[in-house]
Amino acid sequence: MATKYIVSVDFGGTKILAALLDSKGEIVVKSKIATEARKGKAELIKRLAEIIRKVIAEGKVAENDIKAVSIGIPGSVNPNTGLIGTAPNLSIKNFNVKDELAKHISLPILIENDVNLAALGIQKYELNGEAKNVLIVFVGTGIGSALIFDNKLYRGSSYFAGEIGHMNVRKGGPLCGCGHKGCFEAVASRTAIVRDIRKDLRAGKKSVLREIVPSGKPIKSKSLAQAIKKKDKLTIKHITDASDQIGLTLANITNLLNLDLIVLGGGVIEALDKFMIPKIKEAFKKNVLRDSGKNIKIIATKLGDDAAIYGGLALADEMAV
Numbered sequence: 486m487a488t489k490y491i492v493s494v495d496f497g498g499t500k501i502l503a504a505l506l507d508s509k510g511e512i513v514v515k516s517k518i519a520t521e522a523r524k525g526k527a528e529l530i531k532r533l534a535e536i537i538r539k540v541i542a543e544g545k546v547a548e549n550d551i552k553a554v555s556i557g558i559p560g561s562v563n564p565n566t567g568l569i570g571t572a573p574n575l576s577i578k579n580f581n582v583k584d585e586l587a588k589h590i591s592l593p594i595l596i597e598n599d600v601n602l603a604a605l606g607i608q609k610y611e612l613n614g615e616a617k618n619v620l621i622v623f624v625g626t627g628i629g630s631a632l633i634f635d636n637k638l639y640r641g642s643s644y645f646a647g648e649i650g651h652m653n654v655r656k657g658g659p660l661c662g663c664g665h666k667g668c669f670e671a672v673a674s675r676t677a678i679v680r681d682i683r684k685d686l687r688a689g690k691k692s693v694l695r696e697i698v699p700s701g702k703p704i705k706s707k708s709l710a711q712a713i714k715k716k717d718k719l720t721i722k723h724i725t726d727a728s729d730q731i732g733l734t735l736a737n738i739t740n741l742l743n744l745d746l747i748v749l750g751g752g753v754i755e756a757l758d759k760f761m762i763p764k765i766k767e768a769f770k771k772n773v774l775r776d777s778g779k780n781i782k783i784i785a786t787k788l789g790d791d792a793a794i795y796g797g798l799a800l801a802d803e804m805a806v
């Protein structure tokens with residue numbers, strides 16, 4: 486039998502990452518384009534179809550050899566119907582991405598929440614199915630998570646499970662994109678860290694970030710990592726505060742769920758794992774019930790940006806396409 490391929494797409498708020506993978510999990514071709522969510526839904530679908538066709542063409546594979554197209558969406562998704570409930574970063578609400586894309590592409594289409602997809606990828610290609618009860622947390626622009634119970638992805642009653650970023654961790658705290666105040670991601674995401682750093686910079690506090698980041702340019706995770714390397718006090722303070730909050734939140738969840746593994750990922754962790762993971766572990770240890778947290782491991786994923794891409798293969802297996 487000929488090798489069957491999968492096209493796996495990670496549909497992010499800023500970029501669309503697509504890859505062609507063979508059934509062994511090897512990435513044959515990879516490509517990315519800007520999302521440009523502001524241009525509207527029709528343009529989003531057009532760009533999505535375009536990049537899917539591009540990786541198929543570059544991989545020199547016949548359409549008959551493609552088993553499915555998997556798409557990871559940053560929002561609540563019903564994988565059976567293809568309906569997106571809400572995806573704020575894509576400015577989408579109640580939109581059937583599967584039906585719309587099917588007008589452009591005649592291949593089986595699978596859709597799933599992006600962090601759920603990353604969790605499936607991590608479970609199958611990094612953990613080899615070894616850990617049974619796992620929490621996966623991605624810290625970047627926002628904070629997202631996915632839950633695996635008894636080796637199976639837990640999606641929740643209406644596909645909203647894992648919204649760790651909107652747990653209220655500080656009553657009356659900073660305003661979150663969801664409209665509430667004091668959400669976890671409004672306190673400890675990169676967006677929150679950068680907001681607090683900028684406030685201090687405006688107040689005239691000293692920081693090497695003034696030299697690292699040209700004025701008017703965004704402060705990215707990599708710039709924060711550079712500042713930490715230079716022992717910048719201001720950056721150390723804010724990253725430590727965020728790490729403390731992450732450790733505390735993970736301890737609360739462990740007290741509730743008694744997990745055996747927590748996997749961290751996302752742009753912030755990827756750039757700052759050496760500094761942050763020990764601090765997160767310290768805050769975790771301080772706050773978790775000793776017996777609940779005794780055997781739990783906290784690690785950073787090695788799959789990085791590709792976790793959701795690998796998840797496409799795992800999803801195709803789960804849905805038995």
Ligand SMILES: [Zn+2]
Pocket residue numbers: 650651661662663664665668
């Ligand atoms: Zn929120």
